[in-house]
Amino acid sequence: xxxxxxxxxxxxFAEARAGILLPLPLKGPYDYRLSRPLARxxxxxxxxxxxEALGAVWCECExxxxxxxxxxxxxxxxxxxxxxALCDFIDWVAHYTLNPPGVVLxxxxxxxxxxxxxxxxxxxxxxxxxxxxTTAARTRVLSAVEDGLARSVSAIAEDANVTxxxxxxxxxxxxxxxxxxxxxxxLPAPDPDAASPTLSDxxxxxxxxxxxxxxxxxxxxxxxDGITGSGKTETYFEAVAEALRQNRQILILxxxxxxxVQFLDRFAERFGCRPAEWHSDLSQKERRRIYRAVLxxxxxxxxxxxxxxxxxxxxxxxxxxxxxxxxxxxQEDGVIxxxxxMAVVRGRLEQCPVILxxxxxxxESYVNAASGRYLWLRLSNRHGDAVLPEIRLIDLRQTPPEPxxxxxxxxxEALEMALASGEQAMLFLNxxxxxxxxxxxxxxxxxxxxxxxxxxxxxxxxxxxACHHCGFEMPTPIQCPECKAEKSLVACGPxxxxxxxEFARLYPEARMAxxxxxxxxxxxxxxxxxxxxxxxxxxxLIGTQIMAKGHHFPQLTLVGVVDADLGxxxxxxxxxxxxxxxxxxxxxxxxxxxxxxIVLIQTRNPDDRVLKALASGDREAFFARExxxxxxxxxxxxGRLAALILSSHDGEAxxxxxxALARAHPAARGVTVWGPTPAFYQILRGRTRERLLVQADxxxxxxxxxxxxxxxxxxxxxxxxxxxxDPVSFF
Ligand SMILES: [Zn+2]
Ligand SMILES: [Zn+2]
Numbered sequence: 001x002x003x004x005x006x007x008x009x010x011x012x013f014a015e016a017r018a019g020i021l022l023p024l025p026l027k028g029p030y031d032y033r034l035s036r037p038l039a040r041x042x043x044x045x046x047x048x049x050x051x052e053a054l055g056a057v058w059c060e061c062e063x064x065x066x067x068x069x070x071x072x073x074x075x076x077x078x079x080x081x082x083x084x085a086l087c088d089f090i091d092w093v094a095h096y097t098l099n100p101p102g103v104v105l106x107x108x109x110x111x112x113x114x115x116x117x118x119x120x121x122x123x124x125x126x127x128x129x130x131x132x133x134t135t136a137a138r139t140r141v142l143s144a145v146e147d148g149l150a151r152s153v154s155a156i157a158e159d160a161n162v163t164x165x166x167x168x169x170x171x172x173x174x175x176x177x178x179x180x181x182x183x184x185x186x187l188p189a190p191d192p193d194a195a196s197p198t199l200s201d202x203x204x205x206x207x208x209x210x211x212x213x214x215x216x217x218x219x220x221x222x223x224x225d226g227i228t229g230s231g232k233t234e235t236y237f238e239a240v241a242e243a244l245r246q247n248r249q250i251l252i253l254x255x256x257x258x259x260x261v262q263f264l265d266r267f268a269e270r271f272g273c274r275p276a277e278w279h280s281d282l283s284q285k286e287r288r289r290i291y292r293a294v295l296x297x298x299x300x301x302x303x304x305x306x307x308x309x310x311x312x313x314x315x316x317x318x319x320x321x322x323x324x325x326x327x328x329x330x331q332e333d334g335v336i337x338x339x340x341x342m343a344v345v346r347g348r349l350e351q352c353p354v355i356l357x358x359x360x361x362x363x364e365s366y367v368n369a370a371s372g373r374y375l376w377l378r379l380s381n382r383h384g385d386a387v388l389p390e391i392r393l394i395d396l397r398q399t400p401p402e403p404x405x406x407x408x409x410x411x412x413e414a415l416e417m418a419l420a421s422g423e424q425a426m427l428f429l430n431x432x433x434x435x436x437x438x439x440x441x442x443x444x445x446x447x448x449x450x451x452x453x454x455x456x457x458x459x460x461x462x463x464x465x466a467c468h469h470c471g472f473e474m475p476t477p478i479q480c481p482e483c484k485a486e487k488s489l490v491a492c493g494p495x496x497x498x499x500x501x502e503f504a505r506l507y508p509e510a511r512m513a514x515x516x517x518x519x520x521x522x523x524x525x526x527x528x529x530x531x532x533x534x535x536x537x538x539x540x541l542i543g544t545q546i547m548a549k550g551h552h553f554p555q556l557t558l559v560g561v562v563d564a565d566l567g568x569x570x571x572x573x574x575x576x577x578x579x580x581x582x583x584x585x586x587x588x589x590x591x592x593x594x595x596x597x598i599v600l601i602q603t604r605n606p607d608d609r610v611l612k613a614l615a616s617g618d619r620e621a622f623f624a625r626e627x628x629x630x631x632x633x634x635x636x637x638x639g640r641l642a643a644l645i646l647s648s649h650d651g652e653a654x655x656x657x658x659x660a661l662a663r664a665h666p667a668a669r670g671v672t673v674w675g676p677t678p679a680f681y682q683i684l685r686g687r688t689r690e691r692l693l694v695q696a697d698x699x700x701x702x703x704x705x706x707x708x709x710x711x712x713x714x715x716x717x718x719x720x721x722x723x724x725x726d727p728v729s730f731f
Pocket of ligand 1: 440445481
């Protein structure tokens with residue numbers, strides 16, 4: 001994108017007035033009077049109608065109103081300030097995604113209570129009085145507090161191994177006296193030299209290249225492209241260590257937070273303590289704590305989901321995007337953005353290095369690395385004695401499972417052998433629940449969500465049907481809602497629960513767990529299953545893609561892919577790339593230690609080019625073919641795409657709006673507009689959806705084109721428009 005489109009802002013303003021950006025969907029900043037000139041990013045409370053809103057000093061006043069006509073904004077106590085690079089980042093994201101800047105600012109002010117004054121905690125230290133009555137318990141307490149550290153009643157009781165009652169008795173006697181402590185204990189500081197890792201020559205060379213980038217204090221992007229099991233994490237930990245030595249802050253992005261359990265432990269082994277975490281499961285109090293610690297520079301390393309990109313780092317020295325190819329980096333609601341791409345932008349604005357790590361890079365990153373735009377660091381050997389697993393395709397047309405079953409005879413045989421020799425196995429199916437479709441055997445009625453044009457997925461264990469789009473749930477009915485036939489509903493197709501049921505019937509003795517990312521198997525249950533697998537407490541893990549990535553199971557020798565043909569037919573340009581990445585990641589779980597692994601992939605299309613590339617282990621051939629295909633259709637990264645998604649509760653209004661929008665599109669060289677067409681899920685959450693797609697040459701300024709276009713059309717209030725620049729899903 002053209003940066004000239006963004007007006008650079010000075011760091012401080014001379015006048016005691018400024019444009020204040022409020023975290024609301026307004027067109028831009030509003031002018032306010034200030035008590036003194038303030039720097040850009042300074043947080044203020046500004047009156048807005050009858051309310052007050054938290055906002056940030058953003059730019060010079062736009063209007064020419066007299067000071068006397070302007071409302072005045074109050075600076076917060078301590079004048080906390082969003083760093084200038086973060087303000088620039090917010091403007092950049094707003095411009096790129098065509099969102100009002102206030103909506104993007106809202107992402108950076110998510111921890112609402114972070115700016116309230118700190119409350120103090122009550123704690124106790126040794127007082128002057130010596131108690132008249134001495135007991136063994138009291139003596140233990142007094143010796144525990146001898147170090148002079150202030151602690152809470154419960155902390156003292158725990159340290160001295162006494163009941164809180166004993167501690168309170170000593171307080172009453174004056175032997176312990178009250179003192180104040182800050183609300184939050186300081187975060188532990190990761191030590192770059194806590195452990196010295198043993199790296200292979202290949203890892204060492206890559207780590208050296210990365211640390212050189214850190215020392216150079218400039219912007220660069222490196223693709224750390226290492227096969228599964230090659231030790232990418234240990235390698236980029238060396239860059240983290242170097243950034244710590246340089247006294248910089250580090251942000252490590254993860255696609256899904258459930259995958260960080262093992263990661264946090266590995267981090268603690270290397271750096272002596274866990275990093276700060278940032279994700280949607282944090283309590284308000286934890287958010288407040290971490291946000292403040294990031295702002296003050298006390299949080300040195302933050303591991304987080306995509307929203308961590310908007311944290312107010314003041315001395316950012318490195319951004320790592322782990323599993324950079326993951327689709328979970330794309331935020332699909334509200335401000336639609338791709339966290340990997342925005343991480344690169346933030347790195348550029350902060351002038352710091354960015355590391356993208358993956359075993360199966362996205363085609364975009366691969367092309368950038370191959371063209372020399374990114375530094376390309378490859379790890380092609382597995383750590384230690386481990387070798388890559390053998391991958392075999394099972395042709396389901398030749399060796400089908402029995403009707404209503406999903407495990408074919410060759411897979412059953414392999415499972416038998418693995419279990420008999422005391423090894424672990426994994427069965428992968430990228431479908432949550434028991435069955436993806438429930439229909440009536442009597443009348444053929446399909447159970448569909450009442451809010452969406454999507455099938456309800458059966459979750460048999462919880463006796464529920466659920467919509468994976470809007471969260472609608474209902475008890476599985478006994479009667480068909482259409483023809484009223486009793487017990488006529490049948491499950492069609494497999495989900496992980498159903499495969500688990502079949503497995504349990506085959507091997508009643510085997511210890512098994514399910515790992516799935518749905519509301520029924522929450523993150524805690526998934527983490528427990530993954531931990532049990534790592535500790536060898538179970539023999540078989542059956543799950544969706546949640547278990548595909550990043551985990552290390554040394555005893556795992558067999559991976560069975562139950563259905564490789566899923567997801568390849570939804571007309572999505574990234575479908576084959578995604579299938580390749582996913583199956584490659586799953587395969588990579590096998591044989592990570594001394595024992596060799598085997599991967600069996602069940603398919604009805606053994607001649608499919610994706611599966612053939614997987615089986616032959618020829619990644620470069622796959623990428624080359626995929627590049628050719630994308631070039632042919634001018635798809636990213638060789639062209640640009642943007643989607644316009646219209647939605648409304650009023651079906652006719654949305655269709656009319658789609659037609660009006662299509663009619664108004666400006667003619668421009670190198671731009672083609674497709675649509676409107678009904679979206680793949682025509683109704684979601686009760687809203688009817690229409691899509692238009694803009695396809696443009698690389699040289700086209702898509703944002704400028706979209707702005708010109710959208711200014712020409714006034715959509716009715718009942719119709720909502722979402723702009724998705726660089727879409728990755730086409731639903
Ligand atoms: Zn029926
Ligand atoms: Zn639904």
